[in-house]
Amino acid sequence: MRLFLSGPMGSGKTSVARAIARRTGRALVDLDANVAERAGASIEEIFRSRGEAAFRALEREELERVLTDGATDAVVALGGGTVVDARSRRAVLADGTLVTLTAPAQVLAARVAAQEGRPLLAGDDARAVLAAILAERADAYAECHGTIDGSAMSVDEIAERVLETEHEAPVVVPLGARTYRVEVGAGIRGRVVLRAALASAGTVVVVTDDGGASPWAGEIARELRASGRSVALVALRAGEANKTLASAERVWDAALAAGVDRGGLVIAVGGGMAGDVAGFAASTLLRGVAFAQVPTTLLAMVDSSVGGKTGIDRPEGKNLVGTFHQPRFVLADVETLATLPAEERVAGLAEVVKAAWLDGEGAVAALERDAEGLCAGEVEPTVRAVRAAVKLKARIVADDERESGPRRLLNLGHTVGHALEAAAGFSGLRHGEAVAIGLVAAFRVARSIGRGELGHEERLVQLLERLGLPTQSADVPSAVRAFVGADKKRTNDRIHFVAPAAPGDVEVVAIHTSELIGALTSGH
Ligand SMILES: NC(=O)c1ccc[n+]([C@@H]2O[C@H](COP(=O)([O-])OP(=O)(O)OC[C@H]3O[C@@H](n4cnc5c(N)ncnc54)[C@H](O)[C@@H]3O)[C@@H](O)[C@H]2O)c1
Numbered sequence: 001m002r003l004f005l006s007g008p009m010g011s012g013k014t015s016v017a018r019a020i021a022r023r024t025g026r027a028l029v030d031l032d033a034n035v036a037e038r039a040g041a042s043i044e045e046i047f048r049s050r051g052e053a054a055f056r057a058l059e060r061e062e063l064e065r066v067l068t069d070g071a072t073d074a075v076v077a078l079g080g081g082t083v084v085d086a087r088s089r090r091a092v093l094a095d096g097t098l099v100t101l102t103a104p105a106q107v108l109a110a111r112v113a114a115q116e117g118r119p120l121l122a123g124d125d126a127r128a129v130l131a132a133i134l135a136e137r138a139d140a141y142a143e144c145h146g147t148i149d150g151s152a153m154s155v156d157e158i159a160e161r162v163l164e165t166e167h168e169a170p171v172v173v174p175l176g177a178r179t180y181r182v183e184v185g186a187g188i189r190g191r192v193v194l195r196a197a198l199a200s201a202g203t204v205v206v207v208t209d210d211g212g213a214s215p216w217a218g219e220i221a222r223e224l225r226a227s228g229r230s231v232a233l234v235a236l237r238a239g240e241a242n243k244t245l246a247s248a249e250r251v252w253d254a255a256l257a258a259g260v261d262r263g264g265l266v267i268a269v270g271g272g273m274a275g276d277v278a279g280f281a282a283s284t285l286l287r288g289v290a291f292a293q294v295p296t297t298l299l300a301m302v303d304s305s306v307g308g309k310t311g312i313d314r315p316e317g318k319n320l321v322g323t324f325h326q327p328r329f330v331l332a333d334v335e336t337l338a339t340l341p342a343e344e345r346v347a348g349l350a351e352v353v354k355a356a357w358l359d360g361e362g363a364v365a366a367l368e369r370d371a372e373g374l375c376a377g378e379v380e381p382t383v384r385a386v387r388a389a390v391k392l393k394a395r396i397v398a399d400d401e402r403e404s405g406p407r408r409l410l411n412l413g414h415t416v417g418h419a420l421e422a423a424a425g426f427s428g429l430r431h432g433e434a435v436a437i438g439l440v441a442a443f444r445v446a447r448s449i450g451r452g453e454l455g456h457e458e459r460l461v462q463l464l465e466r467l468g469l470p471t472q473s474a475d476v477p478s479a480v481r482a483f484v485g486a487d488k489k490r491t492n493d494r495i496h497f498v499a500p501a502a503p504g505d506v507e508v509v510a511i512h513t514s515e516l517i518g519a520l521t522s523g524h
Contacts, residue, residue, distance in 0.1 A: 002070070002096035003166050004139065006078045006442040008133055009244045010103035012150055012158060019159040028069035032079045035062045035076035043079075052271055056085065063088055064236045067095055080133075084140045090398075093174060097166040098144040101158060103151035105131035134205045139176035144169070146181075171387060173306060173394040175401060182306055182330040182394065184387040189333040192220055192267070192294060193227045200290045200378060202263035203230045205255045207278035213237035213270030213296045214241035216336050220269050220294060223353060232258035236274060240426055243273050243313045245321075251281035255289075265290045265328070271297035272304035278320070279310030283325030293327045297334040298348025298382075299432060302355065302389040305330045307407075318426070324402055332390070334382045345377055346468045347432025353463060354412050354439060355389035358396070360504030363388055364463070371466040408508050412498040413439035416476060416520070419483035423475055434470035441476055448519035449511060452501035484513040 001515075003020065005013040014030055021028035035058050036042050046055045059079055066076060082096070083089040092098050103111075109126040141147070146165035150158040170181035181189065194326065196204060204224050208217030214235050221233045234254040236247045266289060268278035275293055282291035293305035311322025337345055352374075356363035366388065367374070373381035393410065402406040417438030421429060443457035461471045473479075484495065493513055500506045 001166075002066075002072065002074050002076055003162070004076045004078055004092050004096060004098045004100060005162065006083045006092075006098060006144065007101035008081065008108055008130060008137070008141075009080045010111035010130070010188065011080075011103055012111075012155060013077040013101055014082075015155045016101060016150075016158045016162060017075045020162060021075045022165075023159065024075070027074040029066055029070060029076040031059065031066065031082060032076060034066075035059055035079070038039075038062065051138055054155050056081070058090055060085060063091070067091060081137070083143070084137055086140075090174065091138060092189050093143065093145075094173055094395075096323040097169065099162045099165050100141045100144045100147045101150055101162075102134070102141065102147060103149055105134055106507045107151040108134075118121045135155055142179045143174035144179070145172055152459065169387075171390045171394050174268055178326045179330055180327055182332060182390050184301070184332045184334070184390060186335050186383060187333065188317070189216070189220065189294060189331055190223060190338065191293075191324060192227045192331055193229075194267060195329045195331065196224060196229065196267065196292065197227070199292060200263055200265035203232065203255070203258050203260045205234060205251065205260060205264065205266045206214050206252055207233045207234045207236065207266060207268050207274055207281070208270045209238035209242070209274045209346060210235045212339055212341075213238075213274060215339070216294070216296050217269035220267070230258065232260075238273070240273060240313070240318075243277055243318075244309075245312055247277045248281045248284075248312055251278060252285055255281070255285055260285070260289065262286050262289060263341070265292060267292045267294060268305075269294045270297060271295070271300045275300055275304050276309075276311045276319070279308075279325050279327070280312055280322055283310055283323040288325065290327055293328050293330045293333050294336075295330065297340055298337060298345050299351060301332040301334070301337075302348060303351045303393070305332065306393050308389055308401070319372050326401075333378055334386060334388055337377065337382065338390060342377065344430065346375065347372060347430040347436075349385075349467045350413070350432035350436040350439065350464070350469055351520055352389045353460070353467070353469075354410075354435065355392040357439075357460070357500055357503050358406070358409055358412060359388065359391055361502070363392070364459075367467075368463055371463060375466065408496060409498055409506055411496075412500060412506055415444050415495065415516075416441040416445075416480055418475060419479040420475060422483055423479035431469050436464050436475050439477065439500075439506050440464070440471045444461055444497060444509070445497060445516055445519040446499035446501060448515065449499065449509065451499045451507075451509075452505075456500070456502055477517065478501075480520055481517055484516065 005017050105127050108130045109353040148161050170183045206221045208214050221231050224231045232254050266282035268275040295305040308324045308326035309326050311319035314320040356367050370381035413435045417434040420434040446452045464471050496508050496512045497511045499509045
């Protein structure tokens, strides 16, 4: 994987990239130097004679060349403004690890003072220009795997930190100033102390439920306390029936009793229920305090902890009251899954399969290779699968944070799945099991409107079976019939349905509810 260094002029991109290349033996690419060489002119001359827009176009072309033809493990020093272009930034994020180097404006100004050939600084007060550049590019620079303020570090120390970030390999959810990282691994929950310190200096409220998640929450609360933090621990009653306003009130009250102010931090440790309630409480407490997630169910790791949807249930339905409130960080430690009942863990694999089908052939083939290991709960395959599913979700959320378009794709398998859950009164059938059956049903519906082939459905069924998931239920037609009248995605008598075909070829279509019922009852 390539390693990209970004950051303003004077942040040390080139020297740090050189130090890393020397230390690791990896190829070195200096994007500015490549542009200058190909153009036969210095960067300053290109700016002067052709203007910034022309330079940016050359820079984009050069980056494209590096991404398609360059050494796949190269260390690449980007130009200071390369990542301002959203497409370039996303391409770099998708390709490898992107680290932003930075420092306060006066430090940068002192470093560049003696250098020549800095076109954006020509004739101006360097400190003011650099401060303006930092402010203007803040959102773009934030979208990265890690930011390192190297003002008090040597080049070698910065290089060390960059390599650490690359090794930790977080998944980035790129949302400008609200960008956050999802770390996936085995035995990584201890990082919570450092991550919490970066997110807030105030009181921490750890929220869990009184089921199997609570020992993990206890451990995390103890570690935070041992680091000197003031910590309140709230254990809600477990179960979907407690995803209520009363539970949110318990979080508010415990936080206020502990003296939380706007600088406080709420950390959910547990499954989707604790996460949804804690996130909702955090988003409304004092008009919003920082929030983080340490998911301990597979479903929470691959789905509910990423994306920022929070919510509570009402008698009229699930998740009818809620907010969008992105976490500051997510730590998914698959070691915590060791205490999760096997059926709960396996149910979570349905969302993993869904994500892989949305992603494409490579992701589905990877699950097929790992199926037995995943079913048995082996650590390495689980880390790989969780990371892949989170990456896919991060990409979709980045394109559509508030679910007005592409994010609807994440509902693949959920229309029929939700109908089945509702028919079972949200008990008896696990969410993931309902989604697995819903995924298979989605292929039948898709075929009835001319999308996909029987072979795709057969491939999916085989994969689900190897993972230990159900693929059919005699209740589907009646559940869907009962449900379509109440489906919140319904528009007049048409609903948005996520119709799959080959892996990576999934689209949202509007179909009549009668077509949906017909497809599921006709025995296609
Ligand atoms: N916000 C979102 O985007 C989103 C997405 C999908 C689902 N959800 C929500 O997630 C919820 C379901 O989440 P869930 O499936 O994680 O269930 P859950 O949160 O209800 O957890 C189920 C049980 O597992 C226990 N548990 C958790 N971790 C454990 C561990 N490591 N070992 C032993 N026991 C453990 C919990 O204590 C709880 O008793 C639903 O409310 C759903 O609406 C939200």
